[in-house]
Amino acid sequence: MRDPMTPSLYRVDKVVRELPDTATLGLVPSGGDGPFSFRPGQFNMLYRFGMGEVPISISGDTLDRSRVVHTIRAVGSVSRALTELAPGDEVGLRGPFGSSWPVDEAAGHDVVIVTGGIGLAPLRPAIYHVLSNRGRYGRFVILYGARTPNDILFRSELESWRSRFDVDVLVTVDSAGREWGGNVGVVTRLVDRAGFDPLHTVALVCGPEVMMRFAIPALNGRGVPNGRIHVSMERNMKCAIGLCGHCQYGSYFVCKDGPVFPFARIATLFAVREA
Amino acid sequence: MPDMDAKASGAAVVLGVDGLDALVGLLVAGGYRTIGPRVEEGAVVYGPVRGVADLPAGYVDEQAPGSYHLTRKKDGKALFDWTVGPHSWKRYLYPPEQLLFRAERRGGGFSVLPAAEEESPLAFIGVRPCELAAIAVHDRVFSGSGVVDPGYAGRRDGAFLVAVNCTRAGGTCFCPATGTGPRARTGFDLALTEIEDGKRHLFVVETGSERGAALLAGLKAPPADGALLATVTRLTRKAAKAMVRDVPKDTPQVLKRNLDSPRWDDVAARCLGCANCTLVCPTCFCATVEDTTDLSGGVAERWRRWDSCFTSDFSYIHGGVIRREIRSRYRQWLTHKLATWSDQFGVGGCTGCGRCITWCPVGIDITEEARAIRAGEGRAGEGRR
Structure with a gap:
C-alpha cells in the first residue's frame, strides 16, 4: 500500500523570478510518475530535502501537462528554500489536494475575480480556464491589488490580459510614488467600479483574510449572494489528507473540504473570531 | 478491519485465573506482542505483559477531576478493579512518534526510502468498552474517510483485542452517556467479565470473532451457566448506574x-x-x-x-x-x-x-x-x- 505521506520526486525544470521574494517553479516528474493533472484551485505539498513540506497552490494551466507549475512567495524557512531552487534540483511532491474553483458551474455567468498579492497565483489556473473557454462565460473581470507597483505579480500577463477586448482588468496598489499613474487604494473599492451583472455573476476571491472581510460585503453590496461567492481559505497544514487535524475549520478540513468554499457554507464561521 | 461487528456470538465460557494466564500464553505463543495493564510510577499504564503475574492484582484507582490515586487493596486479588489510566491503546495503534520516510541525497537530487514496518501483530489484554469505541473512532479517522493510513491499518488489522467489561465505575467516566459502555457489545475478539467476590475468582468470556473462538477452543473451558451470565449483567448495570455525568443528545x-x-x-x-x-x-x-x-x-x-x-x-x-x-x-x-x-x-x-x-x-x-x-x-x- 502506498503511503499517502510519502512524496513523489520531481525535478525543477524552469524557474521564473517573479518578484524579489517570489519565484515560479516548473516541475517535471523524475521518479517515474506519469503526467500530472489537476483542477484550478488545487494545491500540492512540496517537500524540500531535510527542511520540510508546505502547501503550495498550483499556478499553471490545466491544459499544459508538460510541467507542474507553482508560484511561491518566501514567507517562512521552507517556502524561502523553495524559492531558492535552481533548475536540476529535486523536490518531493504530494498532490493534487483539495477542492477547486467552480469553473464549470460558472459557465453562462459573468466571472469576477477579486484577489490581492500572492492570491493571484491560485486563481491563475481559473483565469487560464476562462480564457481558454471564453465563449462559455459572460463578462470577465479581474480585480487585483498589490502593496506597491513593484509588488505586482504576473505583471506582463496582467498587461496582456488587459489588452484584450473581452477582459476587464483593474489593478490597484496600497501605496505608490508619483510615477504610478494607476489606482491607489484597497482592491475592494474596485468592486464598485467593475462592470458585471450581479444577478448573473460568480465571484472568485483569494487573498489575505482581511481582504476577504472587505471584498465579500462589497460583492454583497453589489447584489452578489454568498452562494455565488467562492473563497480560498488558508490554514496550517501538515498532511493535506485530513489526518493531522491542523487545518480544522468548524466541521471542515480546509485541506480536503476546501481550500475553495462557497462562501455561504462558511459565512457563519467566518464571522467568528479565531475560529 | 477484521470482522468483529458481529454481536458476541457463541456460548460464553468460564476461565479461572490460570485459564486467563493460559489464554495470554497462547497469544504469546502465537507470535503476538501482548500488551496489557501494568503498574508503573503510581498509575496503571499499558505495556508488555506475558501472563497474569504482570497484571495489576488488587489495585484500585480513585479518580476525580484533576486527581488520580492508585491504591492496593490488602489481599486484593481482582486483576481489573481499576478503570482507565493515562495511557490509551492509541499509543500502540498510532504511536507518538512514527518515521514517515528517510531521504538520501544523490547528486543534485535525492531518493526517498519508505519507513520499513514489519512488526509482529499486537494483542491487547484488558481493553475497556470505551476504548473499543475509541478504536472504532480511529478506524473511521485513519481508514474510513477516504484516505488510508497504511501504518495504522496494518497494525489494526492484525491486532487481537481482549476486552474487559467494567464492573466498577471510575470517578470521572460517563460511558452510559456516550453509549459506549460499561459492557462491550461489539468490536472485540474476546470479552472478559471478572467476578471476584472472595469465594470465587473467575472470568466469563464472550466471543466476538472467529479467531477469538478459535483461540478459546484451545483452552477447553466449560460454558458459563445462566446464573453467571445474569451476574455479568447485574455487575455491569450496577457500574452504569454509578456513573452520573451526562452529555445530552443535543x-x-x-x-x-x-x-x-x-x-x-x-x-x-x-x-x-x-x-x-x-x-x-x-x-x-x-x-x-x-x-x-x-x-x-x-x-x-x-x-x-x-x-x-x-x-x-x-x-x-x-x-x-x-x-x-x-x-x-x-x-x-x-x-x-x-x-x-x-x-x-x-x-x-x-x-x-x-x-x-x-x-x-x-x-x-x-x-x-x-x-x-x-x-x-x-x-x-x-x-x-
Missing part, C-alpha cells in the same frame, strides 16, 4: 450555536493550555511533522509526532497564529470533540472515558463545560466573537 447543536458564549472566557481563565487532555484522550489524533538531517546533511528523516490543538503554533500560518487565545483553543477542542467530530466522521469524538477530566491539572470537566454553555444560552450577546 449538545452538538448547542455548542455550534454558542461559539460566542461568555463561558469560553470563563473556562479560558482556568485552562492552562497544557495539552494533557489531548494526550490522554483515546480519540485525539492530531499530529505534526518534524524534519531532521544527519550531521553531513546527506540523510534526512521525516517524523510524525502527536500534536495538540492547545499549543500556540498549532494554527500558525505565515503572518501569525490563528487561535491566539486559550479561549479559542479550548473552544476548538470542545466543539470538535462533542460537535463537529460527528459531521466529519459520522460518530462522536468522545467515548466517555473521563481521562481528560482526571488528568486536567485544574480539573476542568468537559461535561460540566458543555452543560454550562447550555445554561448560559441567551446570554451569548455578552461574549466576544
